Amino acid sequence: MSGRFTDRTVLISGASRGLGRDLAQAFGREQAWVAVGYRDRAEQAEQTLALVREAGGEGAVLRLDVADAASVRAAVEQVQTARGGVDVLVNNAAVLRDELFALSTDEAFLETLETNLTGAVRLARAVVRSMVAKRGGAIINVASVAAVRASPGQSSYAAAKGGLLAFTTTLAAELAPSGVRVNAVVPGLIATGMTLRLDARLRDNKARWIPAGRLGTGAEVAEAVLFLASDAARYVIGQALVVDGGLSL
Amino acid sequence: MSLPLELQTLRSRVGLVESRHLEVFRVEGVRAFEAVDAAFPQRVFLQDAQVTQTLLLADDATIVADVQVARDDEAFFLLCEVRPGLEAEALVRAHLGTDQVTVQPLAPTHAVWSVHGPWAWEFLGEAVGQEIIGQPYLSLQHVAGLTCFRGGKTGEFGYDLLIPHAEVEPTLARLREAGRHYELGPLSLEALDRAALENWFFSVRFEGLWPWSPIELQLQWRLWHHKHAYRGAAAIARKQAEGPRQRLTVLSAEAPMAVHAPVVLDRERIGEVLLSAPGSAGRGHLAWAMLDTPVAVAGLQVQVGEVSARTVSPPTMQNESLGIDPNKHSFRYGRRPQ
Amino acid sequence: MTPDTSAYLERRRQVLAEVRDILITRLKVERAPEHIDPDAYLFGTGLGLDSVDAVELVVALEQRLGLKLPEGARTLRSLRTVGTVIDQVLGVGETS
Numbered sequence: 076m077s078g079r080f081t082d083r084t085v086l087i088s089g090a091s092r093g094l095g096r097d098l099a100q101a102f103g104r105e106q107a108w109v110a111v112g113y114r115d116r117a118e119q120a121e122q123t124l125a126l127v128r129e130a131g132g133e134g135a136v137l138r139l140d141v142a143d144a145a146s147v148r149a150a151v152e153q154v155q156t157a158r159g160g161v162d163v164l165v166n167n168a169a170v171l172r173d174e175l176f177a178l179s180t181d182e183a184f185l186e187t188l189e190t191n192l193t194g195a196v197r198l199a200r201a202v203v204r205s206m207v208a209k210r211g212g213a214i215i216n217v218a219s220v221a222a223v224r225a226s227p228g229q230s231s232y233a234a235a236k237g238g239l240l241a242f243t244t245t246l247a248a249e250l251a252p253s254g255v256r257v258n259a260v261v262p263g264l265i266a267t268g269m270t271l272r273l274d275a276r277l278r279d280n281k282a283r284w285i286p287a288g289r290l291g292t293g294a295e296v297a298e299a300v301l302f303l304a305s306d307a308a309r310y311v312i313g314q315a316l317v318v319d320g321g322l323s324l
Numbered sequence: 325m326s327l328p329l330e331l332q333t334l335r336s337r338v339g340l341v342e343s344r345h346l347e348v349f350r351v352e353g354v355r356a357f358e359a360v361d362a363a364f365p366q367r368v369f370l371q372d373a374q375v376t377q378t379l380l381l382a383d384d385a386t387i388v389a390d391v392q393v394a395r396d397d398e399a400f401f402l403l404c405e406v407r408p409g410l411e412a413e414a415l416v417r418a419h420l421g422t423d424q425v426t427v428q429p430l431a432p433t434h435a436v437w438s439v440h441g442p443w444a445w446e447f448l449g450e451a452v453g454q455e456i457i458g459q460p461y462l463s464l465q466h467v468a469g470l471t472c473f474r475g476g477k478t479g480e481f482g483y484d485l486l487i488p489h490a491e492v493e494p495t496l497a498r499l500r501e502a503g504r505h506y507e508l509g510p511l512s513l514e515a516l517d518r519a520a521l522e523n524w525f526f527s528v529r530f531e532g533l534w535p536w537s538p539i540e541l542q543l544q545w546r547l548w549h550h551k552h553a554y555r556g557a558a559a560i561a562r563k564q565a566e567g568p569r570q571r572l573t574v575l576s577a578e579a580p581m582a583v584h585a586p587v588v589l590d591r592e593r594i595g596e597v598l599l600s601a602p603g604s605a606g607r608g609h610l611a612w613a614m615l616d617t618p619v620a621v622a623g624l625q626v627q628v629g630e631v632s633a634r635t636v637s638p639p640t641m642q643n644e645s646l647g648i649d650p651n652k653h654s655f656r657y658g659r660r661p662q
Numbered sequence: 663m664t665p666d667t668s669a670y671l672e673r674r675r676q677v678l679a680e681v682r683d684i685l686i687t688r689l690k691v692e693r694a695p696e697h698i699d700p701d702a703y704l705f706g707t708g709l710g711l712d713s714v715d716a717v718e719l720v721v722a723l724e725q726r727l728g729l730k731l732p733e734g735a736r737t738l739r740s741l742r743t744v745g746t747v748i749d750q751v752l753g754v755g756e757t758s
Contacts, residue, residue, distance in 0.1 A: 115657035171651045177717040180734040271454040461706045542699035545708050549697055590663050621674050622745050623754040637745030638701055646739050
């Protein structure tokens with residue numbers, strides 16, 4: 076049996092838990108070789124890798140702090156040495172800081188931007204030359220419904236994710252002639268790590284507005300990511316695929 | 325385990341204690357709300373899963389129980405700490421005063437284990453379920469076969485787990501397993517009460533406070549002034565109309581202050597010490613004193629027996645929990661607040 | 663009682679009245695002023711204010727009492743009870 080990504084090299088940041096883990100597992104089912112990026116949670120990253128293997132894929136865990144340029148360089152080099160390049164990059168690592176704007180600081184804002192926006196840019200830059208050289212590759216940026224629908228208390232997160240969408244379209248146009256496709260997926264409220272850690276009252280309040288009547292699953296977001304990364308989406312360039320049960324409508 | 329070590333656990337890591345002092349009752353029936361509303365001096369018109377902190381009073385408005393009322397769909401949990409020597413079930417039934425609801429003591433079927441400390445949320449997130457991390461203060465949720473109440477009276481993150489007897493051993497096994505990563509330590513009731521004292525939380529076990537009412541003890545926030553029918557309401561109304569003659573005030577000093585020692589301001593006796601303890605983290609000494617209302621304020625230099633002291637605004641300690649953001653910090657992964 | 667003590671007590675009474683008024687008129691705490699205890703906790707427990715109230719409180723303290731509070735949620739750590747707010751206004755207090 077062969078999958079859509081048999082022996083392709085997929086690098087996912089923030090894959091030790093939550094949505095990143097679900098994405099890794101989904102690529103595993105398609106027999107990809109997955110680099111499971113993690114910042115602190117080595118043990119959990121190993122668990123993700125075990126799930127990837129169980130699903131039929133292969134891979135390795137990869138220490139990768141996207142807020143740290145040296146860490147990004149070292150990690151990408153490691154994958155390129157082992158695998159000769161990266162076919163699919165999924166920029167998934169993100170942090171969330173809930174705070175009211177009037178009481179917020181530059182420091183917290185910049186910290187969110189550093190991981191959620193600059194981190195994705197940095198990682199894309201680190202892989203892009205090898206993709207251009209091979210005349211192929213896909214970059215999927217994981218944005219958020221917070222970028223398109225107001226989410227009070229999350230201005231820094233929303234600004235970073237909104238920036239990531241703008242970055243996606245521009246980079247897509249720039250790289251399309253070289254055969255590299257860039258797209259974004261826009262998850263809504265997904266029943267996974269980050270959403271679970273939200274204040275339960277705020278989460279339940281928002282969940283009431285989802286036309287589909289429930290939170291999404293990581294696997295449902297993964298379906299969209301697999302599509303955007305696959306050859307089936309070869310003519311899909313610079314798009315943001317919203318997977319939110321209708322929340323943003 | 326010594327008290328200082330337990331306090332260190334509670335203030336900087338996570339501690340676990342079986343909360344036998346916390347007796348839980350479930351009130352059910354079509355008139356559950358009316359019965360609970362009549363018994364307690366606090367507003368109990370709660371959203372589902374919301375918890376409120378209140379008291380049970382004697383006719384003279386002294387405090388006989390420290391109670392958290394939690395709404396669970398159309399029923400209520402009562403988490404009661406009663407004054408030593410009193411019997412919780414009899415007290416609860418007497419105050420509810422109706423046979424139109426069922427009052428079920430949960431001690432025969434459940435145990436309560438509590439987790440306190442700045443990293444309690446992360447520890448329970450790992451041991452019980454990630455949902456714990458997003459659980460708001462003063463709320464309950466049913467998770468992994470148990471009921472988790474978030475509250476606590478220590479100034480740190482605090483959770484009370486109501487666990488069916490059959491689930492106690494497996495739950496404790498999970499807690500101990502995850503606890504290896506959090507330097508989980510045991511806590512005693514004594515440590516919880518000391519933490520309450522340090523953090524300006526009332527404990528029904530503080531004997532020095534027994535003669536006083538919520539008015540002098542600065543617990544008016546646990547009452548709702550539109551209620552007039554609960555036991556003790558007449559005494560409360562009278563005291564509120566008169567205004568408190570004395571008010572509980574916190575003192576800080578370099579030396580220990582003896583219980584019952586007089587407090588003197590500008591050579592006038594203004595009150596006496598009710599409770600006394602070493603300050604948090606071994607710094608100085610604390611006392612709770614009942615002072616005459618006009619001078620029951622922070623910022624005064626006073627004498628307590630031979631000791632120079634100062635009235636202060638509680639709480640005097642900055643809890644580590646205040647600086648923690650569950651989205652950012654982690655004990656297990658070494659990301660602690662600066 | 664010395665004149666200094668009397669003057670301090672009077673000043674403290676005035677600020678307490680102001681803070682109670684802010685809590686009732688700006689933050690909609692549904693209590694009579696004298697039912698707001700001087701050392702009641704403001705957030706979560708006690709008066710049960712939330713983070714949206716925190717913004718209102720900080721703004722009102724700056725406007726009405728001339729307090730200059732640093733930016734960032736850290737500022738809330740010095741505003742734990744009615745009494746710690748008064749301490750800030752009067753420049754007294756000892757939080758470790």
